[in-house]
Amino acid sequence: MDKRILLLHPSDNVYVVCQSFTGRERIAAAEGEILIPGPVDVGHKVARRAIDDGEPVIKYGVPIGSATRALVAGEHVHLHNMRSDYIASHARGGRV
Amino acid sequence: MKGWLRQDGRKGIRNVIVVAYLVECAHHVARLIVDSSGQDNVHLIGFPGCYPNEYAHRVMRAVSTHPNVGGAVLLSLGCEGFHREGLAEDIRASGRPVETLVIQESGGTRSTVARGLEAVARLQEELAGQPRAAIALDELVIGTICGGSDGTSGITANPAVGHCFDRMVAEGAACIFEETGELIGCEDVMAQRAATPALAAELKASVEKAARYYEVLGYGSFAPGNADGGLTTQEEKSMGAYCKSGDSRISGLLKPGDQPPGGGLYLLDVVPDGEPLFGFPNISDNAEIVELIACGAHITLFTTGRGSVVGSAISPVIKICANPETYRKLPEDMDINAGKILEGESTPARVGEEIYQLVRAVADGAPTVSEALGHREFILTYKQFEPIGPACLPVSVRG
CATH class of the missing domain: 3.40.50.2300 (Response regulator)
Incomplete structure (x- = not known):
């Protein structure tokens, strides 16, 4: 597996980016190749496999929110395509 | 040792x-x-x-x-x-x-x-x-906190501490994690690891209490910098802190000053009981370290992304740096560079092993970096607590 991505837990459906991707690139992942479509910074997430609209995003082996549209493997997973499943009042410091 | x-x-x-x-x-x-x-x-x-x-x-x-x-x-x-x-x-x-x-x-x-x-x-x-x-690992109490967290904390240093905790709990040590205010969103996952259903209810209640307390104080726990660093949701940020606890069964819930009755993994509830009265639950990292020491912690594992230089009076602090850039900026204040995980040079499991070996060395007398530098911080302020209930330390799991 490419050393620039990290799988934190076997049941995760996202990888964590360890070293930035500067552009579109095809990389080796645990289950074959995935396409990173564009730049992704350190600490951000990319999809390990296709994730359905509304499906939980799993990191550390637990849900950290849900996809707000269908995602393909390698896609950057962030504010634009997932959301918190938690009560919003606990995230007042930043609107996410 | x-x-x-x-x-x-x-x-x-x-x-x-x-x-x-x-x-x-x-x-x-x-x-x-x-x-x-x-x-x-x-x-x-x-x-x-x-x-x-x-x-x-x-x-x-x-x-x-x-x-x-x-x-x-x-x-x-x-x-x-x-x-x-x-x-x-x-x-x-x-x-x-x-x-x-x-x-x-x-x-x-x-x-x-x-x-x-x-x-x-x-x-x-x-x-x-x-x-x-002679002191054996199963006679040690080890605490953990995170301070100056950033987007790297939850993917390097914190999971590494989790691996170390799993091993130490398996070998009979008492390990304590805390920061219920940063476990908001993790309460269900955490409660599933409780030794008994009654303890599960106590764990959930402690996080719900923290959520209410922080809401009254108007403290937001998700800052824009978190998103810049790759964190998307509150529960993701909380999980980053939570993963310091590893995967072991949770044996009990403590409040400051309670001693773990035996080996196992414990949650320390640092948020005061009753109506918010004396201000923020923890005004700085050292206030939490003092509370871990009050629960008997011989050593505290301190993970940091942005960087911290503190140590503590009474019990040594081991500082584990999550961010490789921070490690390069503050090398003289860090015991362990977990940031190398991000650079593909190690894994959370391997850094966890490094932490485990350092815990043994420090328990045997080797000074930590902050100890050698003379850091002896201590801070204690006003709070109020009710005693823990009987469900918090189930008799059936006492070691």
């Missing part, structure tokens, strides 16, 4: 004399005694308030009779509300020598410092005779 056996049967990994001021008015005199002693094992601790507080008394008692502590000198101005006789009596009852100096009755600053130095010298003589004893 070799430690010190106290008369109460507990074993410490350091042989510390605490010089404790019981009100801010006695702080300077206490500090002069510590500084003039010139001895590494003489540590300054104290409580600044003049009004009495049950929590503060309980924490002062717990840290003054901590297994790493062999004796105490108490510094009272004379008129403060702290129950100095009660504290001295408890320390004496634990088999530790204690001397109390009342500044108003000791001739003032210079005279009290001179008397304090004599007291320290007497205690040093007694401590030199403390019996050494």
Whole structure:
């Protein structure tokens, strides 16, 4: 597996980016190749496999929110395509 | 590993004399005694308030009779509300020598410092005779906190601590994690790991209490910087902190000053009970470290992304740097570089093993980086707690 991505837990459906991707690139992942479509910074997430609209995003082996549209493997997973499943009042410091 | 056996049967990994001021008015005199002693094992601790507080008394008692502590000198101005006789009596009852100096009755600053130095010298003589004893991993209490977190904390240093905790819990140590305010969103996942259903309910309730408390104080726990660093949701941020706890079953819930009854993994609830009264649950990282020490922590594992330089009085702090850039900026203050995980040079499991080996070395006397630099921070302020309920420490799982 490419050393620039990290799988934190076997049941995760996202990888964590360890070293930035500067552009579109095809990389080796645990289950074959995935396409990173564009730049992704350190600490951000990319999809390990296709994730359905509304499906939980799993990191550390637990849900950290849900996809707000269908995602393909390698896609950057962030504010634009997932959301918190938690009560919003606990995230007042930043609107996410 | 070799430690010190106290008369109460507990074993410490350091042989510390605490010089404790019981009100801010006695702080300077206490500090002069510590500084003039010139001895590494003489540590300054104290409580600044003049009004009495049950929590503060309980924490002062717990840290003054901590297994790493062999004796105490108490510094009272004379008129403060702290129950100095009660504290001295408890320390004496634990088999530790204690001397109390009342500044108003000791001739003032210079005279009290001179008397304090004599007291320290007497205690040093007694401590030199403390019996050494082998100490095993299953006799250790290890705490963990995170401070100055960033987007890397939850993917490098925190999971590495989780691996280390799993191994230490399996080998019988008592491991304590905390920060219920940063477990908001993790309560269901965490509750599933509880040893009993009743404990599960207590764990959930502690996080719900934290959520209410922070809401009243208007404290937001998701900052824009978190998103810049790759964190998307509150529960993701919380999971980053939560993964310090590893995967072990949770054996109990403690409040500051409670001692784990045996090996296992424990959650420390640091958020006060009742209506918010004295301000933020923890005003700085060292307030949390003091509470872990009050629960018996021999060593604290401190993960940081942005970087911190602190250590602690009484119990050594091991600093684990999550961010490789921060590690390059503050190399002289870090014990372990977990940031190399991000650069493909290690894994959370391997760094967890590094932390485990360092815990053993530090327990055997090797100084941590902050210890060698003379960091001996201590802070204690007002709080209020109800005692834990019977479900918090299920009898069936006591080691």
